[in-house]
Amino acid sequence: MLQENRKTVNSEWYTTICLPEVFEEISKNDRQCRNIFHHDIASYHTSAETTRFLNGQNIELMGHQPYSLDLAPNDFSSFPTVKNKSHGQRFPSREEAVDAFKMHVFEIS
Numbered sequence: 001m002l003q004e005n006r007k008t009v010n011s012e013w014y015t016t017i018c019l020p021e022v023f024e025e026i027s028k029n030d031r032q033c034r035n036i037f038h039h040d041i042a043s044y045h046t047s048a049e050t051t052r053f054l055n056g057q058n059i060e061l062m063g064h065q066p067y068s069l070d071l072a073p074n075d076f077s078s079f080p081t082v083k084n085k086s087h088g089q090r091f092p093s094r095e096e097a098v099d100a101f102k103m104h105v106f107e108i109s
Contacts, residue, residue: 011047019053036060078108 007013026035037059039045054061082104091097 009042009044011044011049014044015050015053019050019057023057034060036062038062078105081108 009018026033037054039061044050051061082101085104085107086100089100091100
């Protein structure tokens with residue numbers, strides 16, 4: 001996820017801005033669903049602040065083994081494809097960027 005003004009993503013931004021937006025979108029679709037997050041080993045994913053926040057939201061975390069191609073296939077197939085298709089494009093709003101991302105993801109077989 002891109003942070004406005006190209007600032008570095010940290011656990012404070014992740015837990016106060018990013019995740020609440022994600023949870024709001026998830027709750028629009030299904031309030032009764034079981035949410036399991038798959039985080040990699042990025043520092044803002046593994047920080048104590050993020051862990052406390054997710055525990056408070058009753059979110060399950062799926063473990064991530066470092067350097068495992070089997071557990072992170074999107075890093076090596078889907079995301080580079082989307083990145084290549086989006087290369088050089090500029091989006092006037094976050095919503096338009098998300099819509100373009102979704103369109104490219106759904107094109108992947």
